[in-house]
Amino acid sequence: MKHYSAFAVAREALRYHTGWERAWRSPEPKKKYDVIIVGAGGHGLATAYYLGKNYGIQNVAVIEKGWLGGGNTGRNTTIIRSNYLQDPSAAIYEKARSLYEDLSQDLNYNIMFSPRGVMMLAQTQHEIRGYQRTAHANALQGVQTEWITPERVKELVPIINIDGPRYPVLGALWQERGGTARHDAVAWGYARACSAMGMDIIQQCEVTGVRSQDGRVVGVDTTKGSIDCDKLGVVVAGHSGQLAEMAGFRLPLEAIALQALVSEPIKPCMDVVVMANTVHGYMSQSDKGEMVIGGGTDGFNNYTQRGSFHHIEETVRALVETFPMISRLKMLRQWGGIVDMTGDRSPIISKTPLQGCFINGGWGTGGFKAIPGSGWGMAQLMATGHSPLTEAFSLDRFKEGRFIDESVAAGVAH
């Protein structure tokens, strides 16, 4: 793999960039792999990467129905934070956040992790209490967050209206080391690093069946033929239910549409990520200058990657109230993704009833920020059979009534 650096770019410039190699190979599938990961989104690729890097398992194929990073990895609002309330969530998201900090260097691919800070506004007494609770929990969980005053909010985000007549800003939970990253680059960087380890990333290859013998997975059927494996990781977000059905079990998941939008680009006016949960809106400004805005989810099952417009409307009116200056900006583009929701809105990273088959899904609206941690834990689970990071996210928690509910601190899982 050719090393990326400013010197390499300069060297290539002299020959008009004709010497760059492919970022990842595009091989035909082999007959058998130690591990097959289905789904070349961020989570799937990260799982493969850490299987190779941490456990030396490099005979791995990542199979993708469409193009890598083309699902929710490339459709989200790129927020990275770990200020979650419950222990298991805080653990996995903080692991992810800390891995993000070094990911550009680790992958030799600039994923543009930008620790610009994430702020969650408290606009009711209830939210104040919820976020103060989170701040206390975070301190014990090793997550750096703090409760800040409205004045400090205004200092960090001059364009915010803290005296809104409807919902004045009463304070905020501030995670200085949260931020954003370039979402596509995360998938591309992992893919390039996986490919460099000799793993096969097979795009345009749809899994049509899961083969098993005596209750144990032995391979998959695909549109590019049958491929054998010892272990199978299913990491396909909105399509988890379909894959599970092929493997002969069911998952407590539902697929719904989540929307987002961006404004036209303007010069930098907001350097942090702001989430306002009372009014249901969140916003950051990308390096291109677009205001990136997260919208809501529909209440019904939907596989269209389109959502209903009134959610956009609700989000925008909330943000116009919170940031009055955006009223005269214009919405450039809106889009939707399919997210998979569990009963407690927390993910599932688990063994399954089919031996050797593992599932990673149910990230709902909050998957991007978890990618490195999720891959790290999933790789550990697949390689060793156990991971403290993923233990609480097992499938059996629903039967036991052992939920991981993040909504309790009003910390909606964006």
Add this chain to the structure above:
Amino acid sequence: MSTRLAKQGRLIDRSKQVTFTFNGTSMQGYEGDTLASALLANDQMMMGRSFKYHRPRGVVASGAEEPNALVGLGQGNRFEPNQRATTTELFNGLTSVSQNHWPNLEFDIGAVNTHLSRFLPAGFYYKMFIHPKPFWKHVYEPFIRQSAGLGKAPDKDNRDADTYEHFYAFTDVLVIGGGVAGLQAAKAAAQSGAKVMLIEQTAHWGGRAPVDGGTIDNEPVDKFVEQLVSELETMGNVTMRSRCMGAGVYDHGYVLGYERLNDHKPGTQGPRHRLWRIRAKQVVTATGAIERPLSFAGNDVPGVMLASAMRDYVVNWGVTPGERVIVATNNDDAYRTAIILKQAGVDVLRVIDARAAAGPLAEEARQLGIRVDPGKAIAKVKGGKRVKKVAICNQEGIGGAREEVECDAVAMSGGWSPVVHMWSHCGGKLIWDDANAHFRPDPARPPLGANGEGFVVAAGASNGPLALGDVLTDAHAAGKAAAKAAGFKPKNTKAPAGETTQEAAMQAVWLMPANADVQLRMKSWLDFQNDVKVSDVQLAAREGYESVEHTKRYTTLGMATDQGKLSNINGLAILADALESEIPKVGTTTFRPPYTPISMGAIGGEARGEVFQPIRQTPMHDWHDENGADWEPVGHWRRTYAYVRPGESVHDAVNREVKNTRENLGLLDASTLGKLIVKGPDAGKFLDMMYTNMMSTLKVGKCRYGLMCSENGFLIDDGVVARIDEDTWLCHTTTGGAERIHGHMEEWLQTEWWDWKVYVANVTEQYAQVAVVGPNARKVLEKLGGMDVGKEALPFMEWRDGKIGDFDCRAYRISFSGELSYEIAVPASQGQAFWNALMEAGKEFGVMPYGTECLHILRAEKGFIMIGDETDGTVIPQDLGLHWALSKKKEDYLGKRAHLRSHMADPDRWKLVGLETVDGSVIPDGAYAVGEGVNANGQRNMIGRVTSTYYSANLGKGIAMGLVKHGPDRMGEIIEFPGTDGKTYKAKIVDPIFYDKDGEKQNV
């Protein structure tokens, strides 16, 4: 230079001069000008700078597809960045500034990037700025952010001066686009009797057909349009809106129309924009086509323009973009530009036609004396801020053997692409048309509506046909088809006959010259705004970013504010070629709404300021406001947190209220508590399912505190239930719980136990309810007179109907404070009068109103739980020691099965206790108690948390409630709560009832 012509200009009124400014310079234009045409008339070709390299940019188009001529428009609280000059109607006093440069448009420091462009190819930032790590955050990113971003941000302190609104419209057929196709489709549809709505984004009807010439039914196009418009205007079933753009097509026939009411006359009364939410049975997209640029080196130099745009400027606004023009084309249509320019007296130096042979239009051009060079290409356009000369070579080849010609403008045409956005937004599919080298709607795969049938019909150029006659025939058929699909019978009418000069076949030309070398490709722009060149797309393909989405994201092709209207097809073709694939196999990126950007203000509509969200008010709201209420939002309700007197802090006020209520008399506005009437022969059975306790056995006249769990076992609400008569109960819910619990009850009644005879009605707002609390509560009621509220006549946990003073009321003897307490419900229309009467009569008893914080402290002193404080959606009654409220007699109630699951029965669950700090301080809200060591993920082990914590003025110390592991078994133990303030709070585990443990005060 670009200049105003003496003649032409069908849209301008030369008798009405308009003054405006650009970058501070005052300029003149005419009414009917766009900002772009007026700038050109003033020889202002350069209108902005590109995004990445800050290269000089001139206007390239004449409509919505313009990527370059973006300006900051207006001032102060009417400033708007990134407005297209081409779609901005000129008005007197318009102010505009160009964007993305420093210090100014002519001299821009950022333009150094253009000299470094060789080092800044597509995706360079993924390969660079990796080391050293801190540099990304502190050095590289701030620099990149500053140089990106286009328009200036509106001032942070300015609130938009304008208002916006929505409107809901319903129609059988919606026609998007008011060109000849749209007009004709609307007529064809309307003749069937269908209700038709026709929307057009510009201020003019007829689209570009009047510019392009030809005849319709032997009349000039202008005349035809005029007649058709007046005909449609007289049809009662047709609604026409100009300045109203079709912004997006959504599921089930939902279409957004973006009407710009006042942008051309800012400050006028009424809303600036209106967002139409249109429901159409059928949608006709008559959105026309957009001309494609040609990819040759230097095609981004100001003065290079779309051929169609150039003739628009001449015909519509009487402006020529240059005096010596070269036309480059791969089709016949561009000859129209050459001819029109020539006829307007402009020097047309050559038509460079990549094809070997052209059609009759070329002949017409030649006869006018225009030199036509077949088989030729532009090798390179030279010039910095303005076209200076063009190097001409053979189309076949790498671009050698050039001839240079001096000129000041270049018109280019690479063929036409139908505007398929509206067709595609909701899932309509496209097919590749080889003859015209474009994607057009595939009629076999339209977007599907609620009934599973297609609901969009494409018409005219947006459907593929480009010749006037074909456009009209197609549009006429589309209008009829839409009417038919909407359930109407179209009239058997014929399309008008359009005649234009026959055109010879175009030839796909994706690169000029065909085998341009890398140095030329590095100067051949695809995306003018984002600075994406042919070489960038080729690089992406070479590096494995093969999917069209990868290429788009890696190079930023088509991600600019024009969303690739000019660049996408050209980019796709380059990608397909680089992959040795075919264009239809590569496919397009997804078309997403809106068609062009729409204002956030319009999206938000009326919902701003005082109508941003409803504020629910009790009948005594105004009194509270006038008497120092510090407001707290609870759901949409506003409740008084405390009544702050002059000179007091909120905290002082709370302490005063707490003490006064315990010592004298307090009044609480409890009107927000939900009140649901549940009635019927099965009401008791039903409530036994809803509540964990037994409600069917409650005696008439009595009250019982009830708990509600979800089917999943968690506490969702609580409140006092009163039995009104044999088959009627009144259930109180929490504030904000009324609608939720009403819905919850209806859900079970309608969807599970629909054979049970029960009716529920929400009567929350029928009543103003006042809690009269404190040792003097009975005295004040007795003073007002009326019903007997004595200990025997109205015992604790009972209710009576009667009169207090003059007021008809229902009095509940219930207490959430541990004090002697009544809750009195009177009709809402008399709430304020009743409150006044209590305040007046209570004077001698030391009456004070109290707010929600006081309410919270009083209940915490008594160890009463609060839904939302002690509960958070994860807490079950067993956690709170509420076993007594879980009926053991009942076989079933919501939540009962859930409580049997292993984790819910786990003895290690955290349980409710009281907490008393060792030093009397107040434990911080939300603090957690720590145990020994860390868990497997390195997190401190936690053994409990605070759920409610207050300073009790009555007890003179901090009190708290919390959930603690094995808590009730650990009375007297001291546990530690680390605060985020760096202190550790030590607290003793105690009984949660801090005040009046035997409950004597409420029973007097």
Add this chain to the structure above:
Amino acid sequence: MLILNCPYCGVDAEETELAAGGEAHLKRFGPGSSDDEFHDYLFMRENPKGVHFERWRHSNGCGKWFHAARCTQTLEVFGTYSAQTTEPPKEIKDAITAKRPGWTWREYE
């Protein structure tokens, strides 16, 4: 932005008048049921890519709950019907069969 016809008040209601209520025709399991039954009742939702039966409430309208048969992939609506039924009525099933021959959903087909 869906439109569903409310079978109770007859209005073609747009989505903003409606509240989605999840999967239809759930059989309630209470005390006496097994852990598996209770788990499936609460959490194991049908998540089909295609024909789906679901509950809606005309919340900003007549307030009634009703059922809808809808395709999750195209958003086509096959019909709406009463909430007071434990399985889709025959005319709804026929309407689906006409459009999606061979469809299945749980035990229905």
Add this chain to the structure above:
Amino acid sequence: MSEPISALNHASYDGIAKVQECGLQGMITLRGDLSDKVLAKAVKDATGQKMPGQREAFVDGESGVCWMSPDELLVLVPYVEVEAKLAAMTNALSGTHALAVNVSDARAVFSISGSSAREVLGKLAPVELSSKAFQPGQIRRSRLAQVAGAFWMDDDQTLRVVCFRSAADYVFNLLKVAAQPGSEVGVY
């Protein structure tokens, strides 16, 4: 008993239509079997109106009856008569499974009048309000921007809008914004 006061005490606004809070209106929510003859008679006795069909509203001045759902009516009577009418109705319905309850004070009522009245409401409710689609004699329950509401027509240019009392201030402000000068739409 002191003088009862409606939510906004007859506030009014003149824009492209006239918006007015109508003061107190007697209202009874009646739930029951609408095909029951006893119930129909009780309604007729209270209002003089026959039983409305789906989405029908038979209103004459301050008296009338509106169809709210298959098992719910909104019975309108003069405010001062509501207690007496309710008592009579309750009496007539004793022995019948039904629920009649006074909700007069739980509501606010507005009128929107003038040639643009339909358009003012058309900005806030997702309902077709052309004279072809909506006329006197009909009732529609829907939403007014962000709150629930119901409306019917007194005549072709006068709409009557009912919402919850607590939202009266919000709805009045909404109607004012929707009726602001210069905001005529020109379609109804």
